[in-house]
Amino acid sequence: MTLTMTPSYPGLPDPDRYGEFYADIPVKRAMAWVVDALITFGLTLLILPFTAFLGLFFYPALWLVVSFTYRVLTIAAGSATLGMRLMSVELRTWKGEKFGLGEAFLHTLLYSVCLSFLIPQLVSMGLMLTTARAQGLHDLALGTAAVNRSR
Secondary structure, three states: OOOOEOOOOOOOEOOOOOHHHOOOHHHHHHHHHHHHHHHHHHHHHHHHHHHOOHHHHHHHHHHHHHHHHHHHHHHHHHOOOHHHHHOOEEEEOOOOOOOOHHHHHHHHHHHHHHHHOHHHHHHHHHHHHHOOOOOOHHHHHHOOEEEEOOO
C-alpha cells in the first residue's frame, strides 16, 4: 500500500486520507506524559541517596535534568519515551523518519521551553486538540508529529 503524503510534510501520512495514524493522539500523549512523569519521579528518588539527600534542596533542578536526559535518551533510542511506547505512539520527522539524537535533543528542548511557560503550554495543548496531525507548538516548530505506531 502506498501512502499519499501532503506537500508540507512529505514523509508524514495525510491526516485526511489516513486519519488512523492520528486517532486519539492527544489522549495518548496525555496518558504517556503521566507515565513519563511517574518514571521521572522514580528516577529522581533513586538518585537522591547518591546526593546524600542534598538533592532535596535543589529537587526542581534535579527533576529538570533527569526529565530532560530521560526524554532525550529514550526518544533517541526508539523515537518515543517509555510512556509513548506503552501507548503505541512514536514521533516522526517531517520526512517520516524516526528521531535520532539531534532531533530528540531539539524536540525535548522545545518541549521543555513550552512546558516552562503557561501561555506556550496552553497554546501547545490547544494545537494538539485542533490541528489535523495533533501537533503541539514544539511539533509545529520542528515539523514533527506523533503518530500511532503501525503494527
